[in-house]
Ligand code: SF4
């Protein structure tokens with residue numbers, strides 16, 4: 001079995017719903033720029049918890065979101081150890097972390113969505129979220145950056161949103177521009193992350209960190225293809 005196959009099996013045994021591989025050369029910053037490959041790891045979220053959301057986040061969703069991030073961090077840490085054992089370098093990018101000195105505000109050290117799209121696992125929606133080919137936006141992502149060579153995937157080039165605007169119209173912060181994603185478009189052309197964050201902090205800080213609303217995840221119809229829905 002090749003390294004990437006062994007790694008994918010390990011990550012799935014740890015609980016990952018899906019795993020993909022990408023060449024991300026030129027995408028990472030600083031010393032991580034030497035790590036030209038990415039492992040994209042995802043978890044499917046609970047439909048029952050997301051379906052409970054109406055016009056505001058719920059305490060259950062907030063806890064679910066944090067639990068998913070914790071599990072993802074454990075899975076990618078285990079993957080990092082595997083890669084190091086094979087004699088290569090690896091960094092587990094935190095599932096949910098914004099860093100003040102990153103390329104822009106509200107950003108982490110490496111965008112999980114970039115790795116997932118380059119791994120051919122899905123696309124980006126008008127909600128600015130990663131839309132998995134099967135589970136839609138009802139997923140959480142994490143990434144491992146590495147210099148261990150990994151296979152590259154075929155890229156999804158286009159949004160599948162077409163004329164749908166459900167998330168744009170439902171966003172209470174009016175943070176979504178309604179533009180359709182295509183490869184190379186910037187996050188700011190789709191989403192105003194400050195408007196989203198400010199709205200959440202102002203209205204829902206009592207629920208938690210004030211950064212998870214869930215409306216633009218819950219309302220999106222692009223999921224459930226595995227059930228034929
Ligand atoms: S999380 Fe909520 S406030 Fe932020 S973009 Fe989505 S729907 Fe709008």
Ligand code: SF4
Nearest residue numbers: 125126161164167220
């Ligand atoms: S709700 Fe509609 S417009 Fe928004 S991401 Fe989903 S499919 Fe695209």
